[in-house]
Amino acid sequence: xxxxxxxxxxxxxxxxxxxxxxxxxxxxxxxxxxxxxxxxxxxxxxxxxxxxxxxxxxxxxxxxxxxxxxxxxxxxxxxxxxxxxxxxxxxxxxxxxxxxxxxxxxxxxxxxxxxxxxxxxxxxxxxxxxxxxxxxxxxxxxxxxxxxxxxxxxxxxxxxxxxxxxxxxxxxxxxxxxxxxxxxxxxxxxxxxxxxxxxxxxxxxxxxxxxxxxxxxxxxxxxxxxxxxxxxxxxxxxxxxxxxxxxxxxxxxxxxxxxxxxxxxxxxxxxxxxxxxxxxxxxxxxxxxxxxxxxxxxxxxxx
Amino acid sequence: xxxxxxxxxxxxxxxxxxxxxxxxxxxxxxxxxxxxxxxxxxxxxxxxxxxxxxxxxxxxxxxxxxxxxxxxxxxxxxxxxxxxxxxxxxxxxxxxxxxxxxxxxxxxxxxxxxxxxxxxxxxxxxxxxxxxxxxxxxxxxxxxxxxxxxxxxxxxxxxxxxxxxxxxxxxxxxxxxxxxxxxxxxxxxxxxxxxxxxxxxxxxxxxxxxxxxxxxxxxxxxxxxxxxxxxxxxxxxxxxxxxxxxxxxxxxxxxxxxxxxxxxxxxxx
Numbered sequence: 095x096x097x098x099x100x101x102x103x104x105x106x107x108x109x110x111x112x113x114x115x116x117x118x119x120x121x122x123x124x125x126x127x128x129x130x131x132x133x134x135x136x137x138x139x140x141x142x143x144x145x146x147x148x149x150x151x152x153x154x155x156x157x158x159x160x161x162x163x164x165x166x167x168x169x170x171x172x173x174x175x176x177x178x179x180x181x182x183x184x185x186x187x188x189x190x191x192x193x194x195x196x197x198x199x200x201x202x203x204x205x206x207x208x209x210x211x212x213x214x215x216x217x218x219x220x221x222x223x224x225x226x227x228x229x230x231x232x233x234x235x236x237x238x239x240x241x242x243x244x245x246x247x248x249x250x251x252x253x254x255x256x257x258x259x260x261x262x263x264x265x266x267x268x269x270x271x272x273x274x275x276x277x278x279x280x281x282x283x284x285x286x287x288x289x290x291x292x293x294x295x296x297x298x299x300x301x302x303x304x305x306x307x308x309x310x311x312x313x314x315x316x317x318x319x320x321x322x323x324x325x326x327x328x329x330x331x332x333x334x335x336x337x338x339x340x341x342x343x344x345x346x347x348x349x350x351x352x353x354x355x356x357x358x359x360x361x362x363x364x365x366x367x368x369x370x371x372x373x374x375x376x377x378x379x380x381x382x383x384x385x386x387x388x389x390x391x392x393x394x395x396x397x
Numbered sequence: 398x399x400x401x402x403x404x405x406x407x408x409x410x411x412x413x414x415x416x417x418x419x420x421x422x423x424x425x426x427x428x429x430x431x432x433x434x435x436x437x438x439x440x441x442x443x444x445x446x447x448x449x450x451x452x453x454x455x456x457x458x459x460x461x462x463x464x465x466x467x468x469x470x471x472x473x474x475x476x477x478x479x480x481x482x483x484x485x486x487x488x489x490x491x492x493x494x495x496x497x498x499x500x501x502x503x504x505x506x507x508x509x510x511x512x513x514x515x516x517x518x519x520x521x522x523x524x525x526x527x528x529x530x531x532x533x534x535x536x537x538x539x540x541x542x543x544x545x546x547x548x549x550x551x552x553x554x555x556x557x558x559x560x561x562x563x564x565x566x567x568x569x570x571x572x573x574x575x576x577x578x579x580x581x582x583x584x585x586x587x588x589x590x591x592x593x594x595x596x597x598x599x600x601x602x603x604x605x606x607x608x609x610x611x612x613x614x615x616x617x618x619x620x621x622x623x624x625x626x627x628x629x630x631x632x633x634x635x636x637x638x639x640x641x642x643x644x645x646x647x648x649x650x651x652x653x654x655x656x657x658x659x660x661x662x663x664x665x666x
Binding site: 274276277279280281282283284285286287288290294295298299 | 464466495496499500502503504505506507509511513514515516517526527530531572575576579
């Protein structure tokens with residue numbers, strides 16, 4: 095080994111940047127467009143900014159906002175649970191469970207959410223009563239009238255959650271499959287049961303892959319809840335519509351609703367960022383030193 | 398973690414006659430390919446058996462069959478006197494329930510070529526995982542044991558590093574500690590140094606030497622002939638799904654009887 099000589103004198107790089115006129119031109123054009131857009135929106139009297147400001151914190155609007163948040167959180171939570179269940183069924187070696195899961199995702203991804211929502215709202219036409227008891231016509235313990243328990247809210251929750259579960263199943267399945275099979279083997283050889291392997295080893299690592307698209311689904315769900323307006327779900331858009339049917343401020347009310355949707359999705363995006371960081375645990379980028387110590391799997395030749 | 402200069406023959410753990418592993422007429426096929434064509438092998442308790450052979454000879458598969466990561470198509474494997482995977486009742490074999498299989502597996506430590514540490518857990522959490530989850534050991538007690546094991550593999554100062562922050566050799570030593578935490582009666586090593594850079598191989602082999610010296614029964618699939626010669630009680634050479642030659646490593650390596658082993662040694666030595 096030869097010893098490095100003492101480092102040479104420092105050589106600072108103080109280069110002249112090349113001129114980039116296109117860059118300045120593009121920025122100027124974009125800026126001009128934005129100023130023009132803001133100007134036309136602000137001075138436009140048809141938008142009724144005073145009405146927008148007045149209704150932004152209106153009690154009815156805030157009530158609708160609260161329903162939107164409830165619908166989003168609850169249907170995402172139920173959808174995630176259904177998705178994990180369907181994904182685990184899909185990956186099991188029991189063909190009946192696999193088939194059941196496949197049928198579920200096939201049907202609910204194959205029909206429009208709008209149709210499903212209207213269907214759940216009108217489920218009383220098909221099943222007038224719901225009961226807990228012995229199936230296939232046996233005795234019943236408790237019985238409910240469909241018209242009593244299927245409110246717009248429960249119908250919306252059913253529709254959104256069950257539909258979401260079908261999409262989450264695919265996301266969770268991809269996450270589980272992304273975990274190195276060696277992890278499963280290592281856990282099994284410690285004597286872990288299948289449930290323990292899933293809960294302690296596979297799912298925590300799958301979360302890293304599951305979280306980002308789930309965040310997207312959540313943000314998407316915040317806006318998808320507006321579909322519930324077709325069954326008068328009392329969420330943000332429904333409330334805004336009810337108000338403009340009275341005061342004819344259609345555009346102003348839609349702007350009010352949009353502002354709140356943007357606020358919600360912005361908050362959700364920030365939350366998503368922090369949750370993703372939490373699940374990055376242990377996945378620091380490999381330093382070059384560590385990577386050097388790992389040879390590719392194919393080079394098995396002994397030294 | 399100083400490995401004692403290793404004279405042939407180890408201080409304790411002299412083979413006690415009772416086989417820890419008994420393999421009889423084991424056959425295994427993957428689709429049309431028969432990878433194990435009738436293997437018979439005994440591993441006496443407290444001894445170290447090194448399995449060598451070219452790629453695709455079936456040596457790793459044999460190891461994976463011993464702890465039921467692979468099922469066998471025919472034959473029998475006993476570990477510690479227990480038939481693996483089946484219970485014999487009324488003259489018939491009954492496949493074990495998953496909980497029983499897990500109980501059998503937990504008595505056998507397995508060290509993988511690619512370590513397979515849990516990346517979302519620190520070194521000490523990796524070592525604690527088995528005792529806490531499987532044996533229901535209280536966390537504080539498991540942590541104490543894990544700290545001792547990390548000390549034993551020379552990594553007490555790396556306890557709170559994540560696997561990605563450790564070198565390959567360090568990861569493999571953590572993986573060995575993780576297996577030892579289950580207090581196995583048998584340790585399987587599947588090419589434990591093949592994924593490591595040359596300068597990191599020795600630190601892992603040193604840990605394995607210590608382990609052998611403490612009397613652990615070990616089955617080691619390896620390409621490290623010097624390790625086999627120093628530490629091994631028995632060398633098994635496999636080729637094309639059969640055991641071609643076996644015997645005392647020093648004798649076998651000094652004077653191989655079969656051409657295939659001679660050719661193989663010519664390539665790896």
